[in-house]
Amino acid sequence: MRILQTRDTMSDIYLAAVKIRNQVFVKEQNVPLSIEIDGNEAYAIHFVLYDDKKIPLATVRLLPIDEDQVKVQRMAVLKEYRGQGLGKILLNAAADFAKEHDFKEMTLGAQWQAQNFYQQMGFKTAGEPFEEAGMKHITMTKQLVN
Template sequence: MKIITARTQQQQDDAYFVRKTVFVEEQGVPAELEIDQHDKTAVHIVAYDNERPVGAGRFRIVDGYGKVERVCVLSSHRKDGVGKQLMLKMQEVAKEQGVPKLKLNAQTHAEGFYKHLGYETVSDEFLDAGMPHVTMIKEL
């Protein structure tokens, strides 16, 4: 497994492929909500199994936080530790950029995954793209 920061258009397209597969095709998120204006300025992280993209996420700095977004893994690789590796790479990027905290909005079914990685829930449940989410933070 290789986890990289996307530096080429092809690598960014690989991230979009994973996101569209998971969020649009699998979860039914409207495509116009999945790819947004923040994609142009975000740092994109891609996980590869050999040369095949299998995981993705993006990182932005918002209000002094490192904002972790769009984290997803293809169903074929969900029990392989890819999500954890993506999150560790996001932490690396945050530290490189001098960010003291990470923040994310987790789908409620993934809340336990993020808690296991040291995130704390700081909000009540809310809907995003029609799905229940909670906001979580982690001090670095």
Template sequence: MDELEVQIATSDQKREDAFAVRHEVFVEGQGVDEAIEYDAYDETATHFVAYDSDDPIGAARLREYADGVGKVERVAVRESRRRSGVGRALMERLEDYAETLGFVTLKLHSQTQAADFYRRLGYERHGGEFEEAGIPHVEMRKPLERR
């Protein structure tokens, strides 16, 4: 990697970069129906994009779920860039931003195969396994601490 940088998608182009990563990972890679991959929350959520130089390689979004609670969604890293710190960098940037918004807790629905990744970042599993988009998931939560 030349230069990993996680940015908030403040322009239409950066949002399109985030959507391109999500499309490759979820729609093409995992067979998620495009009709459910993109939803009304895309209009109001804060989107994050990880770049290697100018190449978008990861994406995530954050939205308010409840008072003081943010929900992390659509975390995706291109297959060729997995296990190289991109996901961690995305989550650290997202968590820092979530704190500036006043969130005290983050929750997410992790694909079961990714739950260990989130556990290593301090997320704890809540409840049993369930299905979303035909894929097994678990709910995970993390209290945010002012760094």
């Protein structure tokens, strides 16, 4: 397995990320494409996890909020590859990247059914549930420094 990242929205890595997101969010979860691809694409760091045959299986993006905080967004694993720990591998790589770049906190809006996954990854709930893209979410945060 290999994880690559980019900020270049014209790169093959970014295009692989969008293809995964389209499959998971637009086709499976019926998120409108008009909100799935947003104005933050060029500001985010896009990560893609590839298998040994260079097939893209999972993606996540990090959006810097300020010098201390980065937001985890668009976390997606293709349906046929879920349950294999790929999300954990990818999220750990994104957290390592954030630490290396001196971010102190990660935040995210977790889909309601994904709370346990993020809790296992060290995130804690913060605030009240909210709706986004027609789905219930909860804000979660993780400190990257002790």
